[in-house]
Amino acid sequence: MPFQEKIVLNPIGYVKTKAEGDEVKDESTVSQIVIRDELVEGLSGITGFSHLFVLFYLNQVTSEQRKTLKVHPRGRQNMPLTGVFAARTMLRPNPIGLTLVELVKVEGNVLTVRGLDAYDATPVLDLKPYDFWDMAENAKVPDWWKKLNSGKPQKLL
Amino acid sequence: MPFQEKIVLNPIGYVKTKAEGDEVKDESTVSQIVIRDELVEGLSGITGFSHLFVLFYLNQVTSEQRKTLKVHPRGRQNMPLTGVFAARTMLRPNPIGLTLVELVKVEGNVLTVRGLDAYDATPVLDLKPYDFWDMAENAKVPDWWKKLNSGKPQKLL
Numbered sequence: 001m002p003f004q005e006k007i008v009l010n011p012i013g014y015v016k017t018k019a020e021g022d023e024v025k026d027e028s029t030v031s032q033i034v035i036r037d038e039l040v041e042g043l044s045g046i047t048g049f050s051h052l053f054v055l056f057y058l059n060q061v062t063s064e065q066r067k068t069l070k071v072h073p074r075g076r077q078n079m080p081l082t083g084v085f086a087a088r089t090m091l092r093p094n095p096i097g098l099t100l101v102e103l104v105k106v107e108g109n110v111l112t113v114r115g116l117d118a119y120d121a122t123p124v125l126d127l128k129p130y131d132f133w134d135m136a137e138n139a140k141v142p143d144w145w146k147k148l149n150s151g152k153p154q155k156l157l
Numbered sequence: 158m159p160f161q162e163k164i165v166l167n168p169i170g171y172v173k174t175k176a177e178g179d180e181v182k183d184e185s186t187v188s189q190i191v192i193r194d195e196l197v198e199g200l201s202g203i204t205g206f207s208h209l210f211v212l213f214y215l216n217q218v219t220s221e222q223r224k225t226l227k228v229h230p231r232g233r234q235n236m237p238l239t240g241v242f243a244a245r246t247m248l249r250p251n252p253i254g255l256t257l258v259e260l261v262k263v264e265g266n267v268l269t270v271r272g273l274d275a276y277d278a279t280p281v282l283d284l285k286p287y288d289f290w291d292m293a294e295n296a297k298v299p300d301w302w303k304k305l306n307s308g309k310p311q312k313l314l
Binding site: 012039041043045049050080082083087088092093096100125127130136139142143 | 162163164165166167168169192196198199200201202203205206207208210212214216226227237238239240241242243244245249250251253255257259280282283284285286287288289290291292293295296297298299300301302306
């Protein structure tokens with residue numbers, strides 16, 4: 001049972017944004033991702049993709065908050081109490097954020113992206129190009145999810 | 158600059174599969190994810206989603222391999238040398254795997270999933286429900302990606 005294993009990661013860069021508070025949740029928000037100079041070669045060819053997954057470390061989550069197991073999605077009391085693995089809350093045992101962003105441009109070690117819901121100075125763990133294996137056909141979501149997102153543009157819904 | 162910060166994570170569970178070697182890359186492969194008993198409550202409501210993202214730790218990647226910055230996608234010499242952040246190679250500074258899987262069933266602390274390309278005993282870091290914010294409209298991928306995947310079912314391609 002590999003449960004005891006500790007995993008140590010080092011950020012590959014960090015987020016730079018002027019957006020504060022709830023502004024980061026606006027999907028039109030444009031941010032920068034600054035990559036460590038010595039890793040710049042790893043960006044080679046990235047502009048061939050229009051979209052990326054950004055994996056980042058939610059460093060504002062406390063060790064106490066990491067013990068949370070159930071939440072009301074987006075803090076709404078009228079949403080059912082839901083397991084953290086069935087929600088995208090930042091309160092989770094390993095507070096890793098995962099967001100699909102649009103790649104706007106790359107200049108040296110700085111990527112400009114649209115739609116990253118991360119605060120200024122958030123450590124970035126990884127970038128992965130988005131491809132068609134990341135698309136589920138006939139994906140199903142619960143009713144609470146549809147209610148929670150009913151006012152928003154529904155993409156492929 | 159938050160570059161020096163070390164991030165420590167603990168697995169939430171591990172992968173259980175009979176698939177060996179390249180068998181794990183077969184998208185019809187069925188595996189189990191065994192979650193730590195004390196985190197089971199975090200699965201509440203997860204069956205409302207048909208698909209999940211599994212984040213896992215590629216613990217077979219050595220510290221030397223983590224220094225890799227460019228690869229030929231899927232090891233094919235006829236594919237262009239590409240930055241690791243523009244590829245889904247497991248050779249990357251923070252070897253985190255990200256795979257979209259179909260959720261087959263949940264029994265207690267064991268999830269059965271289809272399409273997880275992870276070896277037996279791989280530590281699992283997080284589970285996230287797949288929703289429509291994870292779908293990019295009009296996503297673009299480079300030509301090498303299309304060539305590399307030309308023999309496969311193309312989903313939404």
